[in-house]
Amino acid sequence: MKQKETAHILIIDDDPDILLTGEIVLKQRFSKVSCVDRPEKAKSILDTGEVEVLLLDMNYSPGANDGKEGLDWISKINDLYPEIKIIIITAYGELTLAVEAMKRGATDFVTKPWEYEKIQVSVSNALKLARTEKEIIRLESKQQGLKQNLVIKSDQVIAESKEMKSVLQMAEKVSRTDANVLLLGENGTGKGLMAKLIHELSPRSAEVFMSVDLGSITESLFESELFGHKKGAFTDAKEDRMGRFEAADGGTIFLDEIGNLTSAMQSKLLTVIQNRELTRVGENKTRTFDVRIIAATNSDLEAMIEKGEFREDLFYRLNTIEFDLPPLRDRLADIPPMVDFFITKFCKKYGQNIPEIQSEAIAKLKKYRWPGNIRELEHAVERAIILSDGVRLMSEDFNLKKTVKSEGFISTTNLEELERLTIERVIKSNEGNMSQVAKELGIGRTTLYRKLEKYGFQ
Ligand SMILES: Nc1ncnc2c1ncn2[C@@H]1O[C@H](COP(=O)(O)OP(=O)(O)OP(=O)(O)O)[C@@H](O)[C@H]1O
Numbered sequence: 463m464k465q466k467e468t469a470h471i472l473i474i475d476d477d478p479d480i481l482l483t484g485e486i487v488l489k490q491r492f493s494k495v496s497c498v499d500r501p502e503k504a505k506s507i508l509d510t511g512e513v514e515v516l517l518l519d520m521n522y523s524p525g526a527n528d529g530k531e532g533l534d535w536i537s538k539i540n541d542l543y544p545e546i547k548i549i550i551i552t553a554y555g556e557l558t559l560a561v562e563a564m565k566r567g568a569t570d571f572v573t574k575p576w577e578y579e580k581i582q583v584s585v586s587n588a589l590k591l592a593r594t595e596k597e598i599i600r601l602e603s604k605q606q607g608l609k610q611n612l613v614i615k616s617d618q619v620i621a622e623s624k625e626m627k628s629v630l631q632m633a634e635k636v637s638r639t640d641a642n643v644l645l646l647g648e649n650g651t652g653k654g655l656m657a658k659l660i661h662e663l664s665p666r667s668a669e670v671f672m673s674v675d676l677g678s679i680t681e682s683l684f685e686s687e688l689f690g691h692k693k694g695a696f697t698d699a700k701e702d703r704m705g706r707f708e709a710a711d712g713g714t715i716f717l718d719e720i721g722n723l724t725s726a727m728q729s730k731l732l733t734v735i736q737n738r739e740l741t742r743v744g745e746n747k748t749r750t751f752d753v754r755i756i757a758a759t760n761s762d763l764e765a766m767i768e769k770g771e772f773r774e775d776l777f778y779r780l781n782t783i784e785f786d787l788p789p790l791r792d793r794l795a796d797i798p799p800m801v802d803f804f805i806t807k808f809c810k811k812y813g814q815n816i817p818e819i820q821s822e823a824i825a826k827l828k829k830y831r832w833p834g835n836i837r838e839l840e841h842a843v844e845r846a847i848i849l850s851d852g853v854r855l856m857s858e859d860f861n862l863k864k865t866v867k868s869e870g871f872i873s874t875t876n877l878e879e880l881e882r883l884t885i886e887r888v889i890k891s892n893e894g895n896m897s898q899v900a901k902e903l904g905i906g907r908t909t910l911y912r913k914l915e916k917y918g919f920q
Contacts, residue, residue, distance in 0.1 A: 470512040475519035511747030529559040540567040547588035623793035637663035645758040647787030650837030653758040661714040669713030677719035695744025721761030790832040804843035823857035
């Protein structure tokens with residue numbers, strides 16, 4: 463016996479004989495057939511999101527035979543459930559009505575009395591059409607993710623310092639697994655690049671890498687953006703749309719700026735990650751997904767947990783493996799190869815010959831604090847390439863702010879403490895030359911001395 467195709471078909475007709483024969487005939491070919499005698503009763507079945515093909519009678523009120531009711535229902539159903547293919551059931555010879563129904567969005571028509579072979583073929587064709595359309599939508603979303611993949615291929619990861627070498631080794635190991643990864647580090651330390659690298663090295667590399675900047679998604683759009691929506695679920699939901707999780711199916715999703723989620727967003731994300739299934743906004747049906755999750759943030763999540771700003775259970779879901787990307791000032795050995803890498807990149811971009819770099823310039827780059835880390839270094843090199851004489855890159859070409867590397871990252875938000883630390887740093891960098899210190903701080907010498915006294919400096 464031929465195996466049944468897994469599909470849910472719905473028949474709506476007020477004639478019980480039609481429903482009975484339709485059910486018997488279609489059940490020979492399809493796994494599930496539901497029947498109702500009026501369109502008003504079909505809502506709960508349609509809302510399951512399972513029905514792919516609907517056979518619809520055109521007249522319901524006693525004596526009605528112009529098909530007007532059926533035409534109205536076609537428009538309504540098409541509007542609310544655009545993915546469902548509608549086949550109308552007409553009496554023999556009602557060709558004009560069939561044409562009008564097709565104009566409203568019906569896919570095909572079958573005539574009463576049933577021709578068994580014909581309805582099976584018609585439903586089978588409608589089913590193929592429904593599935594092809596779904597596949598096209600899926601591929602379009604996937605392609606968006608694959609475009610992001612292309613950008614990654616050309617990137618290289620520089621890791622000369624021992625800190626970055628060990629990060630790379632760990633990335634290689636982790637990429638072979640499906641473990642969730644949490645990337646921590648200041649802005650511009652390469653969290654995004656590391657996420658792409660882990661994906662590239664993983665068995666999922668031929669699939670989508672989907673990057674989502676959670677910092678730019680508003681609370682109202684969060685659910686629909688990540689989990690998708692049904693047409694009509696809210697005013698702007700003009701079409702059915704899959705979310706980022708579904709579009710990344712088989713691949714990797716990169717949730718950047720995870721520390722920016724409100725508590726409501728955190729709960730929704732946690733439920734989806736925990737259950738490994740999601741529900742599109744406005745739909746009842748749950749959908750499973752197979753996605754590897756990499757999250758990143760420059761926030762101190764543990765401090766946020768303590769303050770009740772980040773859910774501990776979500777944190778433990780995300781941080782199966784945790785990476786700390788060190789700031790650039792703590793991996794000085796990476797600076798020279800990175801500078802070379804960016805010089806080559808930008809000389810190519812601006813069609814220039816590769817210049818030499820003054821050794822004093824490299825020494826200055828190593829002393830600088832790099833609050834914006836590698837992104838800032840990249841911009842500094844780009845600027846230097848544009849401004850240089852094309853032969854030699856000098857330290858002035860990099861336009862570094864007059865600061866030196868501090869002992870550690872100033873994390874205080876207390877103004878007085880910030881002032882004290884800044885003064886301390888500037889004194890060190892000017893080797894105690896107070897006129898210079900006052901000048902750099904932009905204050906008079908008297909004010910400087912008053913502040914030195916206040917903060918107990920010698
Ligand atoms: N090890 C590296 N080798 C070469 N380029 C790097 C390296 N790390 C980072 N970069 C480059 O530095 C820039 C910033 O990196 P990236 O965007 O990955 O940082 P990020 O930590 O995700 O930043 P943010 O927190 O602001 O999102 C990118 O252009 C990236 O390609």
